[in-house]
Amino acid sequence: MGRSIPSVDTHQNVLVKHNYYRDSLELLRLSDEIKRYPGIMEASLVMGTKTNKDILIKLGFPINQIAKAESSDMIIALRAKDDGLLLATVPKIEAILRGTGGERTIELDHSSPDERQDLESVLGSVKDINIALISVPGEYVKDLAFKLIDEGIHQQIFSDHVPMDDELQIKRYAVKNHVLILGPGAGTSIINGNGIGFSNAVTAGPVAIVAAAGTGLQEVSTLLDHCGIGVRHGLGVGGNDPKAKIGGLMMSEALKLLDECEDIDVINIVSKPPSASVQQKIIDHATKHGKKKYVMTFIGGNESSKNIEGEKTRSAKRLTNQSKKIIISNTLTSSVLATAKHIANINRSELSVDPIYVPIEDLKRIVMTERKNIKNEQKYLRALYTGGTFAYETQVILNGLGIRPLYSNAPLIKAQLLQDPMRSFKNSIIDLGEEEFTKGRAHPMIDPTIRKLRIVEEASYDDVAVLVLDFVLGYGSNSDPVGSVIDEIKKAKLMAAKAKRHLSVIAHVCGTRRDQQGYDRSLTRLKDAGVPVLPTNAFAAIAAAGIIAKGDIDFREAYSRFIGEIQRGKLT
Amino acid sequence: MTNRSKKLLDSDLTVLNIGMSIFYDALKVQNVKVIQIDWKPGPTLDKLSEEILSKIM
Numbered sequence: 100m101g102r103s104i105p106s107v108d109t110h111q112n113v114l115v116k117h118n119y120y121r122d123s124l125e126l127l128r129l130s131d132e133i134k135r136y137p138g139i140m141e142a143s144l145v146m147g148t149k150t151n152k153d154i155l156i157k158l159g160f161p162i163n164q165i166a167k168a169e170s171s172d173m174i175i176a177l178r179a180k181d182d183g184l185l186l187a188t189v190p191k192i193e194a195i196l197r198g199t200g201g202e203r204t205i206e207l208d209h210s211s212p213d214e215r216q217d218l219e220s221v222l223g224s225v226k227d228i229n230i231a232l233i234s235v236p237g238e239y240v241k242d243l244a245f246k247l248i249d250e251g252i253h254q255q256i257f258s259d260h261v262p263m264d265d266e267l268q269i270k271r272y273a274v275k276n277h278v279l280i281l282g283p284g285a286g287t288s289i290i291n292g293n294g295i296g297f298s299n300a301v302t303a304g305p306v307a308i309v310a311a312a313g314t315g316l317q318e319v320s321t322l323l324d325h326c327g328i329g330v331r332h333g334l335g336v337g338g339n340d341p342k343a344k345i346g347g348l349m350m351s352e353a354l355k356l357l358d359e360c361e362d363i364d365v366i367n368i369v370s371k372p373p374s375a376s377v378q379q380k381i382i383d384h385a386t387k388h389g390k391k392k393y394v395m396t397f398i399g400g401n402e403s404s405k406n407i408e409g410e411k412t413r414s415a416k417r418l419t420n421q422s423k424k425i426i427i428s429n430t431l432t433s434s435v436l437a438t439a440k441h442i443a444n445i446n447r448s449e450l451s452v453d454p455i456y457v458p459i460e461d462l463k464r465i466v467m468t469e470r471k472n473i474k475n476e477q478k479y480l481r482a483l484y485t486g487g488t489f490a491y492e493t494q495v496i497l498n499g500l501g502i503r504p505l506y507s508n509a510p511l512i513k514a515q516l517l518q519d520p521m522r523s524f525k526n527s528i529i530d531l532g533e534e535e536f537t538k539g540r541a542h543p544m545i546d547p548t549i550r551k552l553r554i555v556e557e558a559s560y561d562d563v564a565v566l567v568l569d570f571v572l573g574y575g576s577n578s579d580p581v582g583s584v585i586d587e588i589k590k591a592k593l594m595a596a597k598a599k600r601h602l603s604v605i606a607h608v609c610g611t612r613r614d615q616q617g618y619d620r621s622l623t624r625l626k627d628a629g630v631p632v633l634p635t636n637a638f639a640a641i642a643a644a645g646i647i648a649k650g651d652i653d654f655r656e657a658y659s660r661f662i663g664e665i666q667r668g669k670l671t
Numbered sequence: 672m673t674n675r676s677k678k679l680l681d682s683d684l685t686v687l688n689i690g691m692s693i694f695y696d697a698l699k700v701q702n703v704k705v706i707q708i709d710w711k712p713g714p715t716l717d718k719l720s721e722e723i724l725s726k727i728m
Contacts, residue, residue, distance in 0.1 A: 120712060124691050215709040218689070225706065227685045229678065232698075234690030235710055243689065252687065253679050257694075277675045293684055293703050296694055332680060356676050545693065574697035615700070 304329015
């Protein structure tokens, strides 16, 4: 047990437990449980990373106590209605952390203790393991991955911060040993209709997805589900895989594998524009050896002049004409429409994409309604994304539509780097899943704390017109993504209204009707709070651009470039 | 592609979950066979010990 340093504040208490590690999710669960104790107003149990310390300071805890903590220390920050409650709560937390029970009301982990097993004994006794899902800190991944490759076990590595040199070594060794490595940084996969990691309850069907963009896989699979098209496999290979250094090693392996699946008709490749060599490899595979129909979704590929490596891109559109079996897309929405087109052609039937399509006139109506009460001084949009691919796609669209100046903590163009990710500037697209927000914290799809604070903060600026928010439902995500921030959305709108401003909040919910969080319920609560909900991120981005551009957007051109032209939602 | 990879897509899954238990729960909900590994990071040195070690090694 570590040493504790109590603060002297009368209604607040900050304890620092030195060299005391707990998983960020365990701490999140414990924090949530303690917040439900009578009289406890705030409870934050976190590791002492810079991000966590900044958040605690924003929550009003004393900086002098927090500053002492190192990233290997645990901070327990409590606020209660009176001292007695504070004093009574601390021993309860200590008891839970020690695992001695006492008045313990929760388990630190949902899996029962007898189900938590030692790796060596499991490898020695269980023979039918076919995949490992790894979400340990990045520095521990390499040793673990090599050990599992030696055992012939495929892996999905969710962990971030795995050095690229390690990734290359792991993947080369895996190829040699006929093992599939999904990731590092792969949060999402679907294998035979089962979601692994952050994934959605989609129907299995004739589509397979190979993705180097996790939320991209979720968006494409859920939108296809809304159109009645099933996805049997979705293999996330990690964002570094299409870079020249890794050489698309696992993208190639995944394509070869899926080409041999008899129940797959269409393979959709979702990625930021790959390096030139990897792009060529993918195209060569599809054109020379591929047995399926393909959609190549290089997000922003036709729009940004540079690819994932900063190289100049060739126009991917030219490739479309090489072969009818390949369609090139530049957004997730156009990717889904292209996949649906392939399916309609294969089935020789008409296919409706109405559930995910917004006719231009409808989108214009939403834009006009939202902007009619926006004042002249309200010029900027702020997008607070939990899904990294959405942050990227929105930048592609806003850049393409000439929205300037534009900044991001994960910029598409280096010159658009936001100097301080904790503070937006002019038009800002924030990816809350980036390292600066997640070191020692659960991912924002699980932990809404940072976004809650940020929604209210953005609403306090006079020059902000629009907030753009994504809500990702499904396995692994927060049990109620919309419910966890709906009070802050209402508060933000109320703050603006009191200052005689209209704050427009535009949302997109990524999920299916079978996701446990309730897709329709999520939509209803947002709409009831005055939030227009668009069926895809691309439509949300175009709508947000339309609101701040105040009439300067050519919607027809925007649709042509980022959505694709279809006839009243029908594809044949 | 090898039989080993093909088998992954054709067989019932047995997943080793090493790390965040939220993913264990998500697989259980789908009736996927999953084993939670009891993983903890190795001991880390405090800064002073690291400095001393780096000087003597």
